[in-house]
Amino acid sequence: QVQLAQSGTEVKKPGSSVRVSCQAFGDTFGNDIINWVRQAPGQGLEWMARIIPVLGTLNYADSFQGRLTIGADTFTNSVYMDLTSLTSNDTATYFCARESIADDWLDAWGQGTLVIVSS
């Protein structure tokens, strides 16, 4: 069973950028689909993007178009998320999660990375 380990807490200034990484252990990505989901403090879950590392296929939510870039490094079995032009509204916990190949449920999650945007 794959386990996903994410990078640590980030504190950023408004207008800056952040990279959050997610590394898979216990298995390679294979044909896995990795998603990014975020959760603002006390709020619900918001889907951001997904990538199929072996194919390089990318999908983004409209609300992040132009500010979000995701990518993968198959040699290190990791994916990353770059978010630019940060505002206080981007303060949230960011999760990577593996999507089932059978349907679109998310069956393995990283532990989450807290990103705080504050001046």
Add this chain to the structure above:
Amino acid sequence: HSVLTQPSSVSGAPGQRVTMSCTGSNSNIGAGHHVHWYQQFPGKAPQLLIYADNSRPAGVPDRFSGSRSGTSASLAITGLQAEDEADYFCQSYDTSLSTSKVFGTGTKVIV
């Protein structure tokens, strides 16, 4: 951001049965897309609880069950236990949006 609507909280005594709804529309649940449910404890990542409307991953007790009908889905917990106190989110797919996945607003279960 949430396209799917859930009650903000439900409560029950230990041993009771509670249910929570996940209400969507004809572009998501009503279009026949499966509904999945996640359980989340404070400060932790969500965990898959129910997939494809009514299937349980290995290790999930059969006290948890799901169903889908029309434009809504439901999650039921029978024999409620103190350890079930958590947040629960539903998830589906919406054909009218560019987003791959849509989530519910979340329901806090209070035991």
